[in-house]
Amino acid sequence: MADVSTAPALSGVLETALYVDDLPRAREFYAGVLGLRAMSGDDRLVAFAVAPAQVLLLFRHGATGKRVELPSGAIPGHDGHGPVHFAFAIAADALPRWEAWLAHCGVAIEARNAWPRGGHSLYFRDPDQHLVELATPGLWENY
Amino acid sequence: MADVSTAPALSGVLETALYVDDLPRAREFYAGVLGLRAMSGDDRLVAFAVAPAQVLLLFRHGATGKRVELPSGAIPGHDGHGPVHFAFAIAADALPRWEAWLAHCGVAIEARNAWPRGGHSLYFRDPDQHLVELATPGLWENY
Numbered sequence: 001m002a003d004v005s006t007a008p009a010l011s012g013v014l015e016t017a018l019y020v021d022d023l024p025r026a027r028e029f030y031a032g033v034l035g036l037r038a039m040s041g042d043d044r045l046v047a048f049a050v051a052p053a054q055v056l057l058l059f060r061h062g063a064t065g066k067r068v069e070l071p072s073g074a075i076p077g078h079d080g081h082g083p084v085h086f087a088f089a090i091a092a093d094a095l096p097r098w099e100a101w102l103a104h105c106g107v108a109i110e111a112r113n114a115w116p117r118g119g120h121s122l123y124f125r126d127p128d129q130h131l132v133e134l135a136t137p138g139l140w141e142n143y
Numbered sequence: 144m145a146d147v148s149t150a151p152a153l154s155g156v157l158e159t160a161l162y163v164d165d166l167p168r169a170r171e172f173y174a175g176v177l178g179l180r181a182m183s184g185d186d187r188l189v190a191f192a193v194a195p196a197q198v199l200l201l202f203r204h205g206a207t208g209k210r211v212e213l214p215s216g217a218i219p220g221h222d223g224h225g226p227v228h229f230a231f232a233i234a235a236d237a238l239p240r241w242e243a244w245l246a247h248c249g250v251a252i253e254a255r256n257a258w259p260r261g262g263h264s265l266y267f268r269d270p271d272q273h274l275v276e277l278a279t280p281g282l283w284e285n286y
Contacts (some may be wrong), residue, residue, distance in 0.1 A: 005150045007178025008223040008233065008240040012194035013228035014160040014278055014286060017189035035150025049285040051155035053232050064228070075228035076266050077226075078274040084223035085207070087158035089196050090151065097151040113216035125220050131221040135157055142192040143157060143183045 018058040019080035020063075020128045022082070026058050029127050033105045034088070083125070087133035089143065095120055098134055115139050160200040162207075162223040163271045169201050172270050176248045178229070193231070230264070230276035232286065238263055241277055258282050 020026040027046045029136030030036045036048035036056065044063040048056040061079070068075045090098060102109060102124060110131075113121040126132055137143055163169035170189045173179045179191035179199065187206040190201040204222070211218045245252060245267060253274075255268060256264040260283030269275055280286055 003240060004243050007176065007244055008175065008237045010179070010193060010277075012197045012232060012234040013156060013199065013229065014232040015228070015276065016156050017228045023254070026183040033150065034153065036153070038198075040196075045195070045247065047283065049283070050153060051285075053280075053286045054155045055230075055283055056156065057285065059228075067254070069258065072258055073264070074254040074266075075256065076253045076274055078228035080223060080227035081238040082162070082225075083221050084162070084227075085158070085160045085202075086202075087198075087220035089154040089157040091154060094151045097146060097235050100147050102152055110219045111210070111217040113213065113214055113218065121216070123217075131219055134153075137196075139157075140190065140192070140198055142147065142194075143196045143198065 004123075005091075012053055014053055015057055016086055017056045017059055017078075018084065018086070018128070018130055019059050019060055019061050020126075023058060023060045025127050026094070030056065030058065034104070045103065079127060083129035083131055085131040085133065086123070087135050090134045090136055092120075092136040092138075093137055095122070095134075098122065119143070152177055155196060157196055158198045158200050159229055160202055160221075160223070161227065161229070161269075161271070162202050163269075164206050166201060168201045168270050171241070172249055173199065173201065176245070176250060177275075202226070226272040227275055228274040228276065230278050233277045233279055235279040235281075237262075238279055239264070240275075241265065262286070 046058040065077045090132045111123040117138040119136045121135045188211040207251040208220045208222045254266040264278045
């Protein structure tokens with residue numbers, strides 16, 4: 001019998017998803033401005049490798065609402081709307097380079113934060129108005 | 144002058160956010176069923192530590208749309224709707240324990256996948272109908 005006295009461990013967040021209006025436009029932004037490498041992509045989904053065991057998924061709005069049956073199993077329907085927030089971790093010494101790079105790319109920094117634990121954050125928008133944060137260590141108990 | 148010939152590196156995805164209707168209900172699910180530890184929380188936001196430098200944020204619908212000015216800086220407005228998808232990584236040998244634990248908690252498994260690379264996924268819903276996946280290694284190039 002498996003132990004059901006407590007939840008088994010989670011290793012981490014494997015996939016973080018964004019839903020976008022124009023998949024090629026969003027792919028261009030995350031590859032070109034954020035420097036991410038696409039592992040796979042079609043007209044419904046682009047999957048970027050961010051770090052080991054960390055994947056950013058871009059889904060095209062309207063392409064994921066129905067359950068998909070696959071030879072390997074199934075993927076239930078899902079969908080999302082609105083300008084959501086998420087954050088990337090960056091090294092402390094990468095902050096000035098990110099500021100210069102975003103300026104070079106014509107991406108406006110919409111806000112900054114200097115957190116009590118010592119970390120710094122920058123906020124900007126992707127082409128779908130999702131609120132992207134870049135944060136240096138010193139923000140959370142575990143970062 | 145900072146180098147602007149290429150994007151600086153990202154270390155990983157630091158924060159993944161969900162938007163929920165009932166924050167105490169969602170907090171209970173992610174703490175009780177998923178076993179996550181809340182680092183902080185109020186009536187607007189709960190922040191869970193998932194792994195080092197990996198945070199799951201639960202935001203209350205309607206509480207985040209306006210820009211917030213802080214002594215430390217500012218956080219621009221953001222919001223999200225719809226039953227979005229995201230995934231947690233689990234160890235291969237944790238899969239049967241997760242199946243038993245979810246059954247014990249009364250959480251129905253909505254689909255499964257056995258991926259070509261050898262990984263296995265389970266899918267279920269949180270109280271806001273977000274599509275949660277638990278995935279063992281052998282799914283992506285980087286996992």
